Amino acid sequence: EPEVTQTPSHQVTQMGQEVILRCVPISNHLYFYWYRQILGQKVEFLVSFYNNEISEKSEIFDDQFSVERPDGSNFTLKIRSTKLEDSAMYFCASRPGPLSNQPQHFGDGTRLSIL
Amino acid sequence: DQQVKQNSPSLSVQEGRISILNCDYTNSMFDYFLWYKKYPAEGPTFLISISSIKDKNEDGRFTVFLNKSAKHLSLHIVPSQPGDSAVYFCAACPPLGNEKLTFGTGTRLTIIP
Numbered sequence: 001e002p003e004v005t006q007t008p009s010h011q012v013t014q015m016g017q018e019v020i021l022r023c024v025p026i027s028n029h030l031y032f033y034w035y036r037q038i039l040g041q042k043v044e045f046l047v048s049f050y051n052n053e054i055s056e057k058s059e060i061f062d063d064q065f066s067v068e069r070p071d072g073s074n075f076t077l078k079i080r081s082t083k084l085e086d087s088a089m090y091f092c093a094s095r096p097g098p099l100s101n102q103p104q105h106f107g108d109g110t111r112l113s114i115l
Numbered sequence: 116d117q118q119v120k121q122n123s124p125s126l127s128v129q130e131g132r133i134s135i136l137n138c139d140y141t142n143s144m145f146d147y148f149l150w151y152k153k154y155p156a157e158g159p160t161f162l163i164s165i166s167s168i169k170d171k172n173e174d175g176r177f178t179v180f181l182n183k184s185a186k187h188l189s190l191h192i193v194p195s196q197p198g199d200s201a202v203y204f205c206a207a208c209p210p211l212g213n214e215k216l217t218f219g220t221g222t223r224l225t226i227i228p
Contacts, residue, residue: 004158033215043159043204045215056214091158101166103149104216106158 002026004107006092012113013082021077021110023092032075033093033104034067036060043091049075079112087114118142119207121219129227134192136222138205141186145207149216150179150190153202162203163190192224200226 005024013019025032034046047057049067066078075094079086089111093104120139128134138148146167151159165172165179165188172179178191192199205219 006158031214035216042220043206043216043218045217048214058215093158101147101164103161103164105161106151108156108158 004092004094004105006090006107006110008110009108010111010113012115015084015114016081019079019082019112021079021090021092021112023075023077023107024073025075025092025094026096026105027073029094029096029105031055031095031098031104032067032069033095034077035091035093035106036088037091037109038085038088046077046090082112082114084114087112118145119205119217119219121203121205121222123222124220125223125225127225127227128195130197131194134190134195134199134224134226136190136192136203136205136224138188138190138219139186140188140207142207142209142217143186144209145217146210147208148179148181148188149206149208150177151204151206151218152199153204153221159204195224195226197226197228200224 007022032049035043037043045058047061048055064080068076089109091109092107095102095104149164150162152162153159163174163177163179165181181188202221202223204221206216
C-alpha cells in the first residue's frame with residue numbers, strides 16, 4: 001500500500017538554526033498538509049497546500065515557517081530560525097482530492113528537537 | 116481550542132470484549148468525522164470515517180456511531196484484539212473536505228489478553 005514517507009525520522013538542531021523537514025506524499029495525491037504534535041498535546045494543523053500554493057494556515061504557521069513543493073514528489077516544511085518551543089513531532093499528510101470521503105494519510109513523522 | 120474532546124485518556128478492555136471510545140465536539144460546522152489509530156513512533160493511521168448525513172458506518176470489527184443532536188460520536192471495536200492496543204484519535208473537518216482536521220487529545224486503548 002502506498003505510504004507517505006518523511007525524512008529524517010529525528011532532527012536535532014540548535015536554537016536559531018534553519019531546519020527543513022522533508023516529505024514524499026503518495027504519488028497521485030494532490031492535497032498536502034503539515035501537522036505537529038508537541039509532547040503530551042493534541043495533533044495540531046499547521047498548513048495545507050494545493051496547486052502549488054498554501055490554501056489554509058493556522059496561527060502557529062507564522063513568518064518563520066514556509067512550505068514548498070520543489071519538484072513533483074517532495075513537499076518540504078522549513079523553519080527559518082528555530083525556537084525551543086518548535087520541538088515537536090511533525091507529521092506530513094496527503095489526500096487524493098477535496099472530497100470529504102477521501103481521508104488524509106499520514107507519514108510516521110519527524111521528531112524535531114531544538115537545543 | 117477544545118472543539119473536539121476525548122474525555123477518557125485511557126481505557127482497558129479484556130480481549131474478545133467490546134471497546135467503546137467516545138468523542139464529543141462543539142463546532143456545528145463539522146461535517147465529517149474520522150478515527151485514526153496511532154502506534155508509538157508511527158503516524159496516525161486512518162481507521163474509519165462517517166459523514167454527518169449518516170448515523171452509523173461499519174467496517175469489519177469497527178463501527179462508528181454519530182449522534183448529531185448530542186454532538187457525540189463513538190467507535191466500537193468488537194471483538195477487541197491485542198493488536199488494537201494503541202492511541203485512538205477522533206478528528207473532524209468542515210464541509211466539502213475543507214482542509215484541516217481538528218483532532219481530539221486521544222484515548223490510549225489497552226487490550227488485556
